Amino acid sequence: MSSLAIASEFIRSSDELRAVLEVTQIVNKSLDSSPQTSPETRDRCVLLVVSHKDDWDLTEEGCLFVCKHRWMRSTSTGVAGANAHPPRSDELDIQKVLPIYGEFAVAMSQTKREILELRSSIVNSAVTAPKSVLEQPRSVITLNITPAEGLAHDNGTPLTFAAEDVEGLKQLLSECKSLKEASELDGSEVVNLAQSTTHFNWIKPYFSKKTTIAALTSVPQDLRQVNQPLLDRLSPSCAGHMGDDHADVRVMRDDWIRVQAKEASRRGKQSLTIRLGTFNVNGKMPTQDLSSWVQGNVQNKVNDPSAEPKSASTPSLPPLAKVSPLVLTRNPFDWIIRRQSSKTKVHEVPVKEDPLARVDEEHPDDPDMLVFGFQELDLSTEALLYSTSNTREDAWCHAIFASLGEKATNYDKLASKQLVGMLIIVIVKRSLKPCFGDVKTSMTGAGILGVLGNKGGTAIRVSFTPPRPPSTLDWTSSNSVNQPGPTTLTFVNAHLAAFDEMVDKRNSDFHDLSRRLTFENSAYSNSSLKEHSEEKSDVVDHVATQTIGLNPPLNVYEGDAVFWMGDLNYRVDVQDHEMRRTLRNEEWETRDKFDALLCFDQLKKAIHSKKAFFGFQECQISHMPTYRFSPGLMMDKLGYDLKRKPAWTDRILYMHGSGCQITPGSYTGHPQITLSDHRPVSAYCTVQVDLYDLDEHRVNIVKRFNEVSHLDSESDKGGLKIEETLIDFGQIHYGKSVERRLVIRNIGKSPRAFRFVPVQLDSPIHPEWIQIHPMTGILLGEETTEILLQADVNDSNAQHLNSGDKDLDGTLILHTMLGKDHFVSLSAEYQRTCFANKLSWLTRLRGPIRSFKHAADLLPESHSRNAPKEIIRLVNWLMTNNATSEQIFMETGKEDVIDIIRECLDTGDEFPYSPQTSDTQTRLAFASTLLRLLNSLPEAVIPSHLHPRCLEMSNRDEAFEVLDELHPAAVNVWISVTAFLHFVSQSLKEEQVRRIASVLAPILLRDDITSAALPIPPNEKSKFLMYFME
Amino acid sequence: MSKQFQFKLVLLGESAVGKSSLVLRFVKDQFDDYRESTIGAAFLTQTVTLDDQTTVKFEIWDTAGQERYKSLAPMYYRNANCAVVVYDITQSASLEKARTWIRELQRQADPSIVIALCGNKLDLAARRQVSQEEAKKYAEEEGLMWTETSAKTGEGVTEIFTEIAKKLPLTAPSAARAGARTGGPATRTGVDLNRQSGSAPGQPDACNC
Secondary structure, X not given: OOHHHHHHHHOOOOEEXXXXXXXXXXXXXXXXXXXXXXXXXXXXXXXXXXXXXXXXXOOEEEEEEEEEEEEOOOOOOOOOOOOOOOOEEEEEEEEEEEEOOOOOEEEEEEEXXXXXOOOOOOXXXXXXXXXXXXXXXXXXXXXXXXXXXXOOOOOOOOEEEEEOXXXXXXXXXXXXXXXXXXXXXXXXXXXXXXXXXXXXHHHHHHHHHHHHHHHHHHOOOEHHHHOOOHHHHOOXXXXXXXXXXXXXXXXHHHHHHHHHHHHHHEEEEEEEEEEEEEEEOOOOOOOOOOHHHHHOOHHHXXXXXXXXXXXXXXXXXXXXXXXXXXXXXXXXXXXXXXXXHHHHOOOOOOOOOOOOEEOOOOOOOOOOEEEEEEEOOOOOHHHHHOOOOOHHHHHHHHHHHHHOHHHHHHEEEEEEEEEOOEEEEEEEEHHHHXXXXXXXXXXXXXXXXXXXXXXXXXXXEEEEOOOOOOOOOOOOHHHOOOXXXXXXXXXXXXXXXXXXXXXXXXXXXXXXXXXXOXXXXXXXXXXXXXXXXXXXXXXXXXXXHHHHOOOOOEEOOEOOEEEEEEEOOOOEOOOHHHHHHHHHOOOOOHHHXXXXXXXXXXXXXXXXXXXXXXXXXXXXXXXXXXXXEOOOOOEOOOOEEOOOOOEOOEEEEEEEOOOXXXXXXXXXXXXXXXXXXXXXXEEEEEXXXXXXXXXXXXXXXXXXXXXXXXXXXXXXXXXXXXXXXXXXXXXXXXXXXXXXXXXXXXXXXXXXXEEEEOOOOOOOOOOOOEEEEOOEEEEOOOOEEEEEEEEOEOOOOHHHHHOOOOEEEEEEEEEEXXXXXXXXXXXXXXXXXXXXXXXXXXXXXXXXXXXXXXXXXXXXXXXXXXXXXXXXHHHHHHHHOOOOOOOOOOOOOOHHHHHHHHHHHHHOOOOOOOOOOOOHHHHHHHHHHHHHHHHHOOOOOOOHHHHHHHHHOOOHHHHHHHHOOOOHHHHHHHHHHHHHHHHHHOOOOHHHHHHHHHHHHHHHOOOOOOOOOOOOOHHHHHHHHHHHHO | OOEEEEEEEEEEEOOOOOHHHHHHHHHXXXXXXXXXOOOEEEEEEEEEEOOOOEEEEEEEEEEOOOHHHHXXXXXXXXXXXXXXXXXXXXXXXXXXXXXXXXXXXXXXXXXXXXXXXXXXOHXXXXXXXXXXXXXXXXXXXXXXXXXXXXXXXXXXXXXXXXXXXXXXXXXXXXXXXXXXXXXXXXXXXXXXXXXXXXXXXXXXXXXXX
């Protein structure tokens, strides 16, 4: 291909190629102190004059691009030198871009330079050069190019090139001249290309490729973005209204490259264990044994490696499942259903995963890292003003090592950082110390005046490179990792604003620290970028550097995982006396009690409402509040200071990316360490670090990049094709999801990106009864993918669907980025259900719900039934049935039988099960159906606002008074259900009755999770129900 | 100095009258005998040059003609500066459909929208069901531009787009210059250059009437 053809391909469609000239670069002699002469000191370049007309105001700007041909890389890993002359590829690499304005100038001089061995010219073949005065055989013209900002920037020397093609040169000169005249910029103005949004913005896309590869290889993605659905990171878009597709495509592309490259490079995982602790020491010195906090109870672990460190005096609980920050949204009674159904379902044999190889196999039970955060290390005013002394750090460090006992010799301090009272210490196993590197620290004051260090944070960022796997492992030679890549871990220790009402300040402190705790970014300076760039260029990549602003500092999220601990000072929005009373309540199961209180925890609420710490996770809290203890007389029975409401102020949170799974082990307080007014908190967790080869990962990134590098070009060849655009789900029922697959094929050769868009900006992308996975994607040329469409009717959408048209339809719009919108028509026939409706609506149905057509069919409210027929049918059947009640409500019936019963309720058909049966399974199924129907009601039979009244009732007669407040339908449901329970209770032992009450009470008196009031204890609910059962 | 303007154009009309073929002919000067039905909306651009060195860039939304997707059409014709409503001269029912579209545009679209009625498949004039007189009379009554085209032979295709370009209010670029780089669409009367904006451009400009 000729340079002209290559250059034409290279230029974006929005820009115009004005001139092309092949030249040879001459490195300025004044810099050339090395003995090198030719030919390394010069290289062949292509100069392009490119112009761009602004879409907005039609002004024109021009730039001179200095490019080099990219050489084909030989298959060996060696870098092709300029001397080797491997075959030239049809791609150009930009070396430099010179905007044409200001002092930009091209000076020309004619010199005979026979010593230059110029290769035969294959210049601008489109131009048949006429004879020119300038054109003399073998003569060479020297070009001196002055950049727009003058010569001050480039060491005072212009770029110098030698050119042979006189016609091309003439064209280049005239185009440069006219573009400079067209430039609107003042001669004295200097445009900062990195920051300007008005001038030369159009050249940025030319750099995106080069800079992105560098960024993708060396800068980890921000975890806050990694954990956000991709669709949420794209610009708003809808039918007929494209968003910023160019920018969106880049976001999608980068995400895709990172995920794909990491998956391709991953050779396995190893587990790194970390013990974390946070302790507000209230200015005290270490006068107590800290071993339970520092290393947990090690004795247990020696005997039983699976046992988690537990402290003897805290309530001990089974190992904790991973808890999402959205835990607040779950239905608190899901566990009832789960508990019941798990008994009858076929027990799945748990898939025993091979335990991950430990990074340290010699002492696998000891944590590999110990990270401790302290607050209020030193409360003296001197410390605040001149925090220079680290005597306290030494004392606490010493205490930590002392607490490690004989294991202390296995550990070394890696790093620490102190700001006034805040200290963070990272200790690692001595044997692993060489694996840790790139240690960076940071600190930020957020206290008085927003800067002083009485509040704020200190942070440490380390990279961990797994040790080379020993040969005993199953890494075969073909699977070996030559140069393992690092995993970056960041630890933040923070102390946020105090006092109950300062929650907004705490939230803003968090954001302030997130912004201001930064680490120097050394990634670029010693980076892969230079080592691995395909040719070492003599031309400094000056503009590119300016354009993207290299070396921005790294924030705490730019790594593989971040742990955030400290005295975060968040309190519990519950009345003081309620808090203490609930903590003391021994009849309320500890975990459920804490769950109920933690619904009002300010930190949980901040995470849930995205006000602060959004995206962070925390283990289940199963320990008592760690604040505030009083040594004196002013304390309650549990030892908490009477002047301060108890709270979980001391917390350990974490966030991780896709490649760095964190499995929490334990999370506990240490009440036996009483030296401070806070109790220390510790957490133990396992981090799965990726085992990958650094070089291979770079290669994979480049490979993936090249696969999708043309994603943002507006090529209209081919495109996406949807195999079937009419998707019929058939009949859809409550509780039974129906799946369909949308097959998308890329019939073109170029990669394509797609996303679903809504009809209008503020409308949902899909109907409420549909789920789509995934919502965005990238398809390489001729690739096919399937998108899962799931129709799902559940408690959250059934109520709405029940009152609407039974013929459901909708249109999905799949938008090809920079291209076509595809329509997909959805249809389904909804089968109405009596589940998940309000009682007051069910009683207005004339017949079974399936015969309901539209709102006009409803009975007037004055004529509504006494109780929903469906519930009465279930209760009647159960009352008539004589089978044993031994396990009733304690075990779930068979799912298929439950489905048949529910279908009969919906259709009005007779149950195919006679009440005369003595089959206990059928009885259990009827009881389960009743339980589920009651649990699906949008509002509990006794709504949560009446629960406090239930607490006050002390006998059966009083309890009946509460019923006066209920809707008539609810009264009748309550009466008939409790009548049945009363009937059942007569044949059961008191213990069994109590258990039945404990299952039904949380359903009949279900809490409203949106309620601002603390729920009443479960034992009180049971007590209330029992008045009606006995 | 040349001037460039940008307008949003939408194609409407019954299924299988040749909307996509017209666009394909206009944008790429190609024709497919067997084109699949458009299920969605395709976005294309093409520039026409007028006599006085003025260029008009059309952002074209080629919409699905099937009745099933009719409710989505307003999303594509909102903010449009011009619409080409296509019928098939061999199918009289398609002109009826075109009338429906035109009524909808007159009622719902931007009041300044330029509407062209276009009878396609002129190469099949032997099977003509819609007479020139009938269509032309209707167009005159409604104040529409009208022409007949053949996407297959290319007859009349470029012409209709050029005629539309001439009809559009071309504001002098210098008038829209001040603060333009940072300004929103409000500063650029009659020129919809900001397809990201949800606001309605294309308000008639007094000086261009």
